Amino acid sequence: MRHCFYYVAIIAAIFAGCRQSGQNANQDKQEAAQADAAPNAITHSFFVAGPQFTGIIDEQNEVIWDAGRKSARDGFVLPNGNILICWSDTIKEFTREKEVVFTYVRHESNRELGTAVRLENGVTMITELGNNPRIIEVNKDGEILHQLPLQPETDNAHMQTRMARKLPNGNYLVPHLLAFAVKEYTPEGEIVKTFMTDRPELGGREAENWPFTAIRLANGNTVINLTHGNKTIEVDSEGTIVWKMSNDDVEGDPFADPCGAQRLSNGNTVIASYGTKGDIKLFEVTPQKEIVWTYEGPYKVHHFQILTTNGKALEGVPLK
The missing domain is CATH 1.20.5 (Single alpha-helices involved in coiled-coils or other helix-helix interfaces)
Known part of the structure; x- marks a missing residue:
């Protein structure tokens, strides 16, 4: 038993x-x-310049730094941890404790400021829009060290240019919205290259492919956000389109007046959906046109800077 x-x-x-x-x-x-x-195995923290909020959002989509003023145009978190921000009338550099350590006020002959970039030599590059559209470079005291006139082909100050950037060769890459052109200027103001965005294969002028952001890549290609046209393209050094993405390639119509853009080191592209009426304010796409990350928080994004990915700081950006 x-x-x-x-x-x-x-x-x-x-x-x-x-x-x-x-x-x-x-x-x-x-x-x-x-x-x-x-849906978001990838996480990012990022700086936002936007109509409702300007500051830093962490990887949990929580605000960790607020500039205290909305409607910024451009800006960056600098390698020293300070934040450089461009509004339409003034540019300021803040410490994390919100002490102002640099200020530039728009010249009275112009109506708007559009760009603020801190160059490697410590000088700040700025675009002024209005009767005297120009790029200037100013020192830490706000004194102009260099300037060159721009050729935006319009008197509409608000639409003359947006995210101009200085290239490693010393030239300047400038998107001109109503000219349907991204122009490369020498320091003397000579235009040496132009990429047109009203070409037939993009829908012509009727498609309103206004170039807003232009980013020169290390391989010589240029990524261009076409606001109103709701597209992002990449062109080679001759202007041939080598990559294009729009709402035709993805569900949900995330392309809505795309303004800011950033190409990440992994080859993905992050795009701001400034005119969105939905939830997606920022989204990251692969070269294969797959959306792999979105920011669906409350704040619209005009310009941005990705700061960290899954807790790791991007090159040139302080972790805190």
């Missing part, structure tokens, strides 16, 4: 083990499915 109880106990233990193993397997499958279903 003891032997019978012994064998019964063994069989019961085997069945219990199988049942527990099955439960563990099902749990593992559920956890794997949940992981696969996670």
Whole structure:
């Protein structure tokens, strides 16, 4: 009789083990499915210059620094941790404690400021728009060290240019919205290259492919956000389109007046959906046109700077 109880106990233990193993397997499958279903396996913290908020948002989508003033145009978190911000009338550099350590006020002959970039030599590059559209470079005291006139082909100050940037060769890459052109200027103001954005394969002028952001890549290509045209393109050094993405390539119509853009080191592109009426304010796409990350918080984004990815700071950006 003891032997019978012994064998019964063994069989019961085997069945219990199988049942527990099955439960563990099902749990593992559920956890794997949940992981696969996670929409934002990628996390970013980022600086925002926008109509409702200007400051820094962490990887949990929480505000960790607020400039205290809305409607910024451009700006960056600098390598020293300070924040450089451009509004339409003034540019300021703040410490994290909000001490102002640099100020530039728009010249009275112009109506708007559009760009603020701190160059490697410590000089600040600025675009002024209005009767005297120009790029200037100023020192830490706000004194102009260099300037050159721009050729935006319009008297509409607000639409003359946006995110101008200085290139490693010393030239300037300037998107001119109503000229449907991204122009490369020498320091003397000579235009040496022009990429037109009203070309037939993009829908012509009727498509309103106004160039807003232009980014020169290390390989010589240029990424251009076409606001109103709701497209992002990449052209080679001759202006041939080598990559294009629009709402035709993805569900949900995330391209809505795309303004700011950033090409990441992994080849992905982050795009600001400034005119969105939905939830997506920022989104990251792969070269294969797959959306792999979105910011769906409350604040619209005009310009931005990705600061960290999954807790790791991007090159040239302080972690805190």
